[in-house]
Amino acid sequence: MAYDVAALAEELTAMAAADHRASAHANSHDPAEQLAWRRLTARHGDRLSEIMDEYGWPTADMVGEEAARAAWLIAQHADRQLDVQRRALRLMEQAVSAGSAGARELAFLRDRTLVNEGRNQIYGTQIAGVKDGAPVPWPCEEPERLDERRVEVGIEPFDEYVAKFAMT
Numbered sequence: 053m054a055y056d057v058a059a060l061a062e063e064l065t066a067m068a069a070a071d072h073r074a075s076a077h078a079n080s081h082d083p084a085e086q087l088a089w090r091r092l093t094a095r096h097g098d099r100l101s102e103i104m105d106e107y108g109w110p111t112a113d114m115v116g117e118e119a120a121r122a123a124w125l126i127a128q129h130a131d132r133q134l135d136v137q138r139r140a141l142r143l144m145e146q147a148v149s150a151g152s153a154g155a156r157e158l159a160f161l162r163d164r165t166l167v168n169e170g171r172n173q174i175y176g177t178q179i180a181g182v183k184d185g186a187p188v189p190w191p192c193e194e195p196e197r198l199d200e201r202r203v204e205v206g207i208e209p210f211d212e213y214v215a216k217f218a219m220t
């Protein structure tokens with residue numbers, strides 16, 4: 053089993069590296085580049101589903117910090133596989149309750165899943181686009197309490213977060 057877990061950690065980090073290299077093409081104006089991105093994230097989502105079948109959620113205790121973060125990233129980018137995102141969310145919620153996964157990453161995955169379901173996000177982590185140089189988030193539940201909820205899970209205030217996306 054230890055060898056399997058080491059191989060799993062290596063596989064997850066390799067998948068995240070491939071994701072990182074390809075992510076620039078996610079919103080490309082070239083349809084072929086967009087398609088390549090979609091195919092990659094679909095293959096990764098399928099593989100994450102198999103991993104969850106065999107191991108449950110790959111926590112840092114199981115596969116190490118880098119590979120656990122990679123699993124989260126793969127779930128985050130499985131936008132066209134809501135079943136994978138929902139399952140990852142459930143397993144990650146259990147891991148957070150058990151103290152073996154981070155509330156911050158869970159908040160990002162929860163928002164991403166809600167947006168993909170056409171619902172309002174909770175933590176304001178998902179940006180719909182940029183208007184007049186300012187990032188515009190997807191709609192949020194109780195926007196007046198947004199920063200309060202963000203602090204609870206270790207996310208910086210919304211204005212600091214969106215400053216990273218601002219177009220100058």
